[in-house]
Amino acid sequence: MxxxxxxxxxxxxxxxxxxxxxxxxxxxxxxxxxxxxxxxxxxxxxxxxxxxxxxNSVLNRMLPVINLYGEQGYNFGSTIDPSTNGRVSSNIQNDNFYLNARTNLIxxxxxxxxxxxxxxxxxxxxxxxxxxxxxxxxxxxxYYQVLYAQELLKIQKEQFKQASFxxxxxxxxxxxxxKPQSDLYDMQLSFSEEENRNLETEQLYAIKKIQLFQLMNITDVxxxxxxxxxxxxxxxxxxxxxxxxxxxxxxxxxxxxxxxxxxxxxxxxxPVLSAYYGYSTFYYKNIKQANANTDSFFNQLEDNKSQQVGMQLSVPIFNGFxxxxxxxxxxxxxxxxxxxxxxxxxxxxxxxxxxxxxxxxxxxxxxxxxxxxxxxxxxxxxxxxxxxxxxxxxxxxxxxxxxxxxxxxxxxxxxxxxxxxxxxxxxxxxxxx
Structure with a gap:
């Protein structure tokens, strides 16, 4: 027990x-x-x-831009024969490939x-x-608005204890x-005023704290x-x-x-100084002359390849101010x-x-x-x-x-x-x- x-x-x-x-x-x-x-x-x-x-750093901006292009086209009627560079009346298939690289040196x-x-x-x-x-x-x-109300409430609670006593x-x-009854009435009035002030301060203190924590976006406290x-x-x-x-x-x-x-x-x-490199090749085939002696796809790519290397200087002169x-x-x-x-x-x-x-x-x-x-x-x-x-x-x-x-x-x-x-x-x- x-x-x-x-x-x-x-x-x-x-x-x-x-x-x-x-x-x-x-x-x-x-x-x-x-x-x-x-x-x-x-x-x-x-x-x-x-x-x-x-x-983008300077080095990143100066890195070359590389592009690879490929296209396939068909020419019908009077066209240019790529093998002879002469005009013929036939249908030709063209496959062109380009690789270009360009970078700005300055x-x-x-x-x-x-x-x-x-x-x-x-x-x-x-x-x-x-x-x-x-x-x-x-x-x-x-924070200090809450602190003011908090300290005021402490003082008023002490006052309220004294009023209760x-x-x-x-x-x-x-x-x-x-003591006469009138003294009791006076004291009851004073006590009621202290009680109301204490309640108002408590309410203000609670509101100020809620506003502070809402401002901090904290809801779990x-x-x-x-x-x-x-x-x-x-x-x-x-x-x-x-x-x-x-x-x-x-x-x-x-x-x-x-x-x-x-x-x-x-x-x-x-001015802008640039360097560039180009690589290209192509394949062609005469569609109407199916039995013509045309080189294979890879042989033509190897034979028709060309490369280009160069530098370019661009100097602005006039652009309308x-x-x-x-x-x-x-x-x-x-x-x-x-x-x-x-x-x-x-x-x-x-x-x-x-x-x-x-x-x-x-x-x-x-x-x-x-x-x-x-x-x-x-x-x-x-x-x-x-x-x-x-x-x-x-x-x-x-x-x-x-x-x-x-x-x-x-x-x-x-x-x-x-x-x-x-x-x-x-x-x-x-x-x-």
Whole structure:
């Protein structure tokens, strides 16, 4: 019997522990899981692979192009006899075979295209980094929105415990007649307000967590068990002045690509030196002269073969100024991409300047909030002593207690906001946190 009781108690303790288990999530874990699950980032990764597979090196572009042709034809009526090269009135069957190979020995377009291919790969990588950076900023903001609600809920739960204690105490005092009924009404009203605020914060906290995990594309996690980890002791203060913005990098690559486009258009004005090789043979047969003395198929292929080797130099002279117009247009595009770099730098500087000003404001406010917290704790200590001795009412003590807890939360939230700004500035300037 005792054994059954022990097993039952252990089982109930295990269930209580299991039901009370929390699932902690850090900012780093959220970022990693979000990047793994984001569909747009996966699409960008496949685009990088596609561009890499379609890239052609200079050597690949200079490899010869080899073609093999074969045709069979019939000539009826007056035709040319291939054996005598004279016109005869007969029907002749022709089988012709050609093997051609051509390669460009000097082609400036091949070099320009190969360089553009390399920049194209870097461009799609930079585009992926831009998407990741913007996505990280969204995750960061959503994470701290949940964190604000989470810390507020902790404070309000402490307030609610105090309100419950005061309500219970006043109820007992009214019951024994030491307090008037009006005090109970006041305390019940205060308790109801605390209860409603607590419920609203719980609902907001649940919504914010669901929004965060939806943003991360995670659906197999019970969000009601998730607890976010604050970074209060890990505030990021990075004194490194190195700048690495994915948007600026992408703008710079676009400018480099536009410069290569100018070079590619200019390559159309340069000569191209090519080498070629040709091999051909044929077979013929007079269809009407079935008994004619015609050599066999393979003997004719051997006798009629011919080869051709040569080099060709193509020098552009005039094409209606089309290349000149394309070069001018490419130069204008280059100027546009150069201005786009300056635009991205200006936007980044403005955004960082605003965040720096917010950080300065929060730092100034932090000192005031800490002073307020100190005064609130001192007021709570004196009021608590008066409350214990019966010199102040419970509702006054409850109000002072709530003020102290609110002051504590304001300091905590301000510190969280400073963390958020530090992390956001690092993401904007260096794509890391």
């Amino acid at each position: 005792n054994r059954k009781i022990v097993i039952t108690v252990l089982f109930l303790m295990f269930c209580a522990l299991a039901s009370g288990q929390e699932n902690p999530w850090s900012l780093t874990k959220c970022m990693e899981m979000a990047l793994q699950n984001n569909i747009e980032i996966k699409i960008r990764q496949l685009e990088i692979k596609r561009i890499q597979k379609s890239q 082609d400036f377009s091949a070099f320009a295209n190969a360089q553009k291919d390399k920049i194209n790969i870097e461009q799609v990588k930079a585009e992926k980094e831009v998407v990741e950076n913007e996505y990280k900023l969204q995750i960061l903001e959503s 005061n309500l219970d105490r006043i109820t007992k005092e009214v019951t024994i007649g030491s 019970a969000t009601d068990e998730v607890v976010l980890e604050p970074y209060l002791n890990e505030r990021t203060i990075d004194s490194d002045n190195e700048l690495y913005s994915p948007k600026i990098k992408l703008a710079e690559l676009n400018h480099q690509n536009s410069l290569k486009s100018i070079r590619l258009e200019r390559a159309s004005n340069y 089309r290349n000149s117009k394309k070069i001018s247009a490419s130069k204008i595009a280059g100027d546009q991409t150069k201005l786009a770099i300056e635009k991205e730098k200006q936007l980044l500087d403005k955004q960082v300047a605003l965040e720096e000003q917010n950080k300065k404001n929060y730092l100034q406010l932090q000192h005031k909030l800490m002073e307020k917290e100190k005064y609130a704790k001192a007021s709570l200590a004196t009021t608590q002593a008066k409350f214990i001795s019966g010199k102040v009412e419970a509702i006054l003590y409850s109000s002072v207690k709530n003020q102290s807890l609110s002051a504590e939360y304001e300091v905590l939230k301000n510190d969280l906001q400073l963390q958020y700004i530090d992390l956001k500035i690092n993401l904007l300037r260096k794509n890391r946190f």
